[in-house]
Amino acid sequence: MPTVNVDVEVELYDIDTEDLVEELKSRGGNHSGVGLEDGYCPIECKNTGQLAEALFEARRNGNDQRALELVDRLIYAALGRII
Incomplete structure (x- = not known):
């Protein structure tokens, strides 16, 4: 598909937030606000x-073991890769 610069x-x-969200939706981008x-x-x-x-x-409460477990699960949920 050719590209045209204008x-x-x-x-x-x-430009307001609704315009930006609509543009992301039209491009199939992530618009959940989380960044993942x-x-x-x-x-x-x-x-x-x-x-x-x-x-x-978990991090705020100082539960580092639980936080590390959640990091692994977050990586899997976001990327589909197992640590």
Whole structure:
């Protein structure tokens, strides 16, 4: 597919969050707000965003062993790779 470059004068304040989310949806990008591709961990029954939240709580509470376990599960949910 050929690429066409077009110069457009747009002020950043003319673009709102809804416009950006719609553009990401149209491109098939990740628009969950988490910054991770959507994935799912069947062991934890959580998606990547929920795993990241659980990881944050484990680290915040000083539970490093649980945090490391969640990191492995997050990597698997996001990338499909097993550590």
